[in-house]
Amino acid sequence: MTVIKILLIIGVIGLLLFLLRSHGTNRGGAYVKIGMAVFLVFAAYAVIRPDDVTWVATKLGVGRGADLVLYVLVVGFGFFAISTYLRFKELELKYARLARAIALNDADQRDHQRALPSRAEPSGSAPGAQLDGLGSAG
Numbered sequence: 001m002t003v004i005k006i007l008l009i010i011g012v013i014g015l016l017l018f019l020l021r022s023h024g025t026n027r028g029g030a031y032v033k034i035g036m037a038v039f040l041v042f043a044a045y046a047v048i049r050p051d052d053v054t055w056v057a058t059k060l061g062v063g064r065g066a067d068l069v070l071y072v073l074v075v076g077f078g079f080f081a082i083s084t085y086l087r088f089k090e091l092e093l094k095y096a097r098l099a100r101a102i103a104l105n106d107a108d109q110r111d112h113q114r115a116l117p118s119r120a121e122p123s124g125s126a127p128g129a130q131l132d133g134l135g136s137a138g
Helices: 005-018 028-049 050-059 065-115
Strands: none
Touching: 005 050, 005 065, 028 050, 028 065, 050 065
C-alpha cells in the first residue's frame, strides 16, 4: 500500500471522527478555521512552487502534483460538507427550541389573559337595555 493511500484512509477516518464528534463548542469552530488556513497556505504554495508539490507527490506515491492537490481537495471538501451539515443541524435544533419557547410563552399569555376578570356590564342588565334612562326599552 502506498503512502498516499494510507494518508487518504487516515483522512477518511478523520472525517468519520469529525462527524461523530460533538460540535457545540468553540474549539470545533477553531479547528475548522485552522484547517482552512493551513489549506489556503498549501494552495498558495502549490501555485507558487508547483515543482515542490510534484516532488512531494512522488514521495507519497502519487504521479503528479496536480493529483495530490486533487486528493487534498477531496478530503478538504469532505470536512467542509460534514462541518456545514453539522452546523445546519445545530441551527435547526436551535430554531425548534426557539419556536417551542415562543409557543409556550404565547399559550401562557393567553391563559393569563383568560384568568383576569373581564370588564362585563353590571349584572342583571343586558347590553342596550337602558335606552331611555328609566330601565325600559320602549
